[in-house]
Structure formats: structure tokens, C-alpha cells
Amino acid sequence: MILCDIGNTNATIFEDGKISKISIDKFQNFKRNEKIYYISVNDSINQKLQNDKNFVNLEPFFEIDTIYKTLGIDRIANCYSIDEGVIVDAGSAITIDVMANKMHLGGCIVPGISQSLKTYENISSRLKIALNSQIQLDALPQKTADAISYGIVKPIVLLIENISNNSKIYFTGGDGEFLSRFFKNGIYDRILIFRGMQKLIEEKEIL
Known part of the structure; x- marks a missing residue:
């Protein structure tokens, strides 16, 4: 399983117990054959990935009991x-x-x-x-x-x-x-x- 935390400067990838970082510029061309489960605070990357079937955005699945507004x-x-x-x-x-x-x-x-x-x-x-x-x-x-x-x-x-x-x-x-x-x-x-x-x-x- 490949997990990815996408920020505004870097994307952090977690795979097989190992962490690696890729600059957002290089991440634009990041491709894998298997599914990549990700969260992202980067709006431009979100738009780019929304039609890519290999990338699964986890944000819509999260539910947390809070009254805090705009929790990232x-x-x-x-x-x-x-x-x-x-x-x-x-x-x-x-x-x-x-x-x-x-x-x-x-x-x-x-x-x-x-x-x-x-x-x-x-x-x-x-x-x-x-x-x-x-x-x-x-x-x-x-x-x-x-x-x-x-x-x-x-x-x-x-x-x-x-x-x-x-x-x-x-x-x-x-x-x-x-x-x-x-x-x-x-x-x-x-x-x-x-x-x-x-x-x-x-x-x-x-x-």
C-alpha cells in the first residue's frame, strides 16, 4: 500500500515502512501502476489528481467528532x-x-x-x-x-x-x-x- 501526504512544497510518500519526500514540481510527473491513497492541502494538485483513477483522495472518507471550523x-x-x-x-x-x-x-x-x-x-x-x-x-x-x-x-x-x-x-x-x-x-x-x-x-x- 502506498500512502501520500501532499503539501504545498513537498509530497511525503509512505511505502513498505519507508518514508520519502518528493518536491511538488517532481510530483507533477509521479506515476505508479498501483493505487496511491492520499490527502492533500494543495489545491492545484487536487485538481490534477481528481480524474486519475490510480489516486484515491481519502479526505471525503474522514469523519471526526468536532465543532472546530476549517480543521485541515x-x-x-x-x-x-x-x-x-x-x-x-x-x-x-x-x-x-x-x-x-x-x-x-x-x-x-x-x-x-x-x-x-x-x-x-x-x-x-x-x-x-x-x-x-x-x-x-x-x-x-x-x-x-x-x-x-x-x-x-x-x-x-x-x-x-x-x-x-x-x-x-x-x-x-x-x-x-x-x-x-x-x-x-x-x-x-x-x-x-x-x-x-x-x-x-x-x-x-x-x-
Whole structure:
């Protein structure tokens, strides 16, 4: 089975337990003989694929109990795989969603780490730094580079702590593994979105 998560920059493909990425430009010519089950936030790709019988759009099959308006299909697929807990998808933006008894209670969105670093760079070229992935959050920094890393990471960690209220936290996305290190109740799952897609296909018996 081939699963595909299509974004605006890349398409991520999950096949035989392996993940690969293809740029959207190259994905325009992506062809396989077998069926490809996908979700997509890319409108132009959606239009291109809607008449291709080898591509099966899973979005219409998803049903999730929520009153949240305009919940993105990527967030829906992540939440679909978790009955109870907090889901943190840490990419260009960080989405935080809460599931309880298979119900989506709501969520929030904050800028991702890479976007926050760009904000500092836009303020001053002197504030252009790489994130210190070893930053300690239990003591105030004593140099500017660490102060920026601290200023980005600690508010995110505190927000997740506040929302999670000691529930299990499922991290995914490019910065998910990094953020999960700050939580004893954190679980990093690189393929969380694909677990949601697999679960849907099995439950709905989509062929």
C-alpha cells in the first residue's frame, strides 16, 4: 500500500515502512501502476489528481467528532489515529490538538521554530542564529544566541504543558522529535499521519 501526504512544497510518500519526500514540481510527473491513497492541502494538485483513477483522495472518507471550523485534513488525519491525548505536529507551523474519548476538543496554531528564527533575523542581522538544540530551560541564558533559543522554545513547551494537563502527548513533524525531549509523557511518532490514513482505510474498507 502506498500512502501520500501532499503539501504545498513537498509530497511525503509512505511505502513498505519507508518514508520519502518528493518536491511538488517532481510530483507533477509521479506515476505508479498501483493505487496511491492520499490527502492533500494543495489545491492545484487536487485538481490534477481528481480524474486519475490510480489516486484515491481519502479526505471525503474522514469523519471526526468536532465543532472546530476549517480543521485541515492533515490535522484530521493525525487526530484520527489517537483516541485520547494531545497531538503536536511541529513543522513550519506548530499545531496542537486535543483528543478525548475519540472527540476533538479543539486546538491552536503557533509559528514553528524555523519561522520564529526568521522573525529574529528580520529584526536584525545580529540576531541571525542557529537554534541551540541543547538549550536548557531551567536557567536563564547568559548569551544572546541562547537567549533567542530559550525565547523560542520555552513558550512552546509551556503552552504544550498547559494544554496537555499531564495527558500523553504525541509529537510528529520535523521538529517533533526535538520538542518531545522536554516531556516525560511525550511520544515521538514520525508516521502518525500515515497511521491515521491506514486506520481509515481499514475501518472504511476503502479499495
